[in-house]
Amino acid sequence: MSGCTGPLSTLDPSGPAAASIAGLWWVMLTGAAILFAMVLVLFLMTVFRPGWGSQVSPARWIVLGGLVLPAVILIPLICYALYAGELLLPLRARAPARIEAIGQQWRWTFRYPELGNLETGNVLHLPAGRPVDIAVTSMDVVHAFWIPRFAGKIDAVPGHQTLLRIQADQPGQYAGQCNQFCGIGHAHMHFTVIVDRPEDFPAAVKSAAANGEVKK
Structure with a gap:
């Protein structure tokens, strides 16, 4: 419950x-x-x-x-x-955006290839109303990427990329976490998801990356 x-x-x-x-x-x-x-x-x-x-x-x-x-x-x-x-399959059509989610004890790094490989730490920005392919991987042990209000979880496996397509309906702030026990810091390996209006998404990512936006 x-x-x-x-x-x-x-x-x-x-x-x-x-x-x-x-x-x-x-x-x-x-x-x-x-x-x-x-x-x-x-x-x-x-x-x-x-x-x-x-x-x-x-x-x-x-x-x-x-x-x-x-x-x-x-x-x-x-x-x-x-x-x-x-x-739930991500291969029905090409998503207009692709974001890389990299798990590492005990944090998440999000990289935006279509925005010059800008990175944010523990904060994921998404455009509202648009499908996004999240390419999930790990730098050390097996983690799991999960945003319950957007999609099911998917494993983050070292040396391998797994693909998860998600779409956020409305702008706002949401919660995500690692859902695979990955060591003593597992309970603190969560992240914030900020859904921006599509027209504000590029600027929001650039501002977050420039300011070193990181949440613990």
């Missing part, structure tokens, strides 16, 4: 990828509740009506209760999960 509220809420999406993940969570919760209710009804019928269902053979109970009943719920959930996962 700790993920339901607050700046790291996964159920308060602020981007299409996070909305897809939150939607999948609600669908899975609904499916699980329906399946639980069906099983509970069968259980209560057995408790309060002894002998109920005795005319059904054990083999049919196994087939109907153990295979058919779960399949009615689980198969649609699997199909929806595959559909939702497909929406």
Whole structure:
């Protein structure tokens, strides 16, 4: 329940990828509740009506209760999960911006290749309403890049780049963190995300880099 509220809420999406993940969570919760209710009804019928269902053979109970009943719920959930996962893939179209996220004990460095490789420390700037490809890597151990209100997490692996497409709906300030235990300083390896209006984004990055914008 700790993920339901607050700046790291996964159920308060602020981007299409996070909305897809939150939607999948609600669908899975609904499916699980329906399946639980069906099983509970069968259980209560057995408790309060002894002998109920005795005319059904054990083999049919196994087939109907153990295979058919779960399949009615689980198969649609699997199909929806595959559909939702497909929406998260970053290769549907070229993103107009690319930012490099470099993890290192115990900080994040963000580099903007399309803005002359400017860098900011522990502060990520994003343009609102535009998809951005985040190329994530690590300088030492395995970390994980995660902005719960924008998208799911992705690992930061030394010597390897992993790609995550995110999009922020509205300007504002958000929270991100390393979500992979990476040593004694892991709890403090978080960062701030500032979403700027598209027309203000280049100037905001240049100003942040020039002022050495770093948050601990």
